[in-house]
Amino acid sequence: MKSSTLESLKYPIGHFSCPTEISIQEINKWITVLESFPVKLTNIVLNLNEEQLNTPYRPNGWTVIQLVHHIADSHHNSYTRFKWALTEDAPVIKAYEEKDWANLVDASTSPVILSLNYITALHAKLVYLLKGLTDDQLNRSFIHPYGKTKVTVAENIGSYAWHSNHHYAHIKNLCEREGWF
Incomplete structure (x- = not known):
């Protein structure tokens, strides 16, 4: 398989690119993505049979079932990161080995x-929280341990809206x- 084809299978909507200046309109757009995502995901996944759920979305990629469980795990971790950023002074968050998590029995079967x-x-709680944030809260941040990257709450909203659309596109x-619909 060509590397350009593999790259488009891995990143069907491209990589996340956060605007330098994040407007309230952009934040509201991202929150709307997070709000509508659970229904959108459920609607596409519930129509799949066991064989389809166990099909990898790309060669050497996760199966659909692993993707869905990964989304739950990832968004769970992100929700906690939002809470830490909102209640602590630029905390260093805990990273996790998502590939290892995807191979655990709960994520694969x-x-x-x-x-x-x-x-x-989770998204209902998250959206409720995000809709109530002040400008100061949107600018609070956490530090990711890999590369010591500072991430603001506003940037993380965008990142998880992208993450939702990214895996939905997979x-x-x-x-x-596969011609399943």
Whole structure:
């Protein structure tokens, strides 16, 4: 497989690029993505059978079920990072080995509905929190241990809106390539 094709399978909507200046309109757009994502994801995933759920979205990639469980794990960690940034002074967050998590039994074999329900509840709480933030809170930050990168709450909103669309595109593109809908 050509590397350009593999890259487009890995990053079907491109890499996240955060604007230097983040407007309130951009934040509201990202929050809307986070708000609508659980229904959008559920609608595409619930129509898939067991074989389809266990199909990798690309060669050597995660299966659909692993993607859905990864989204739940990742967004769970992000929610905690939002809370840390909002309640502590630029905390260094804990990173996790997402590839290892995706190979655990719950991420590779548990019913997909568990994570779909979790994502629905988690996003409802997250969106409620994000809609109530002040400008000062949007500028609070955490520090990622890899590269000691400072990430603001506003940037993290954008990153997780992108992350939602990124993995949705993996599933949607797989379904289209395989003719599943």
